[in-house]
Amino acid sequence: MLVTTPLDPGWETQATPVWASLDAFLAEVGPRAFRFAEAGLRHRDDALDAVQDAMMKMLAYRERPAGEWTPLFWSILRRRIIDLQRRARFRLRWLRPAGDMVDADDASIDWADPGVGPAQAHEQREAYARLVQALRALPARQREAFTLRVFEELDVATTARAMGCSEGSVKTHLSRARQALQSQLEDVR
Structure with missing residues (x-):
């Protein structure tokens, strides 16, 4: 309601x-x-x-x-x-030890719909993995603004309160996140 x-x-x-x-x-x-x-x-x-x-x-x-x-x-x-x-x-x-880098990427969760075919499920998993990878590459504030505004569909004021910043900062972070994601994910559209 x-x-x-x-x-x-x-x-x-x-x-x-x-x-x-x-x-x-x-x-x-x-x-x-x-x-x-x-x-x-x-x-x-x-x-x-x-x-x-x-x-x-x-x-x-x-x-x-x-x-x-x-x-x-x-x-x-x-x-x-x-x-x-x-x-x-x-x-x-x-x-x-200095210089020892371990891959921090763990297996992603499979959010694919079980009713789709194997090829489509594979494409969805690949697209999701690329999205997650692109989101992880964003700076933390941009990732937070994008996730709260786009995925959670919070308004600007609520997002600003959740992030502890101004509404203008939310808009700036969101704009930069969208530009970065668009350039990284152009071929996924």
């Missing part, structure tokens, strides 16, 4: 989903949050941990209005991903 509610005083009203409970919200956002975390962390188990941690932290906010849950959840998840990235860089810096 959609209702129109003001997000903050002075902001325009917009249609925001209202969930029956926080559990319903988390169930709906879970798969998308996992894909977002996996693109940022490049490791399935770390992505699962980040999403689970963000969901656990959301329990403290269950009394907040449902309209606040979306930017709050994405902000919590984003901060958790950044924390995990910093820890991984720190560990890698101290544990890896």
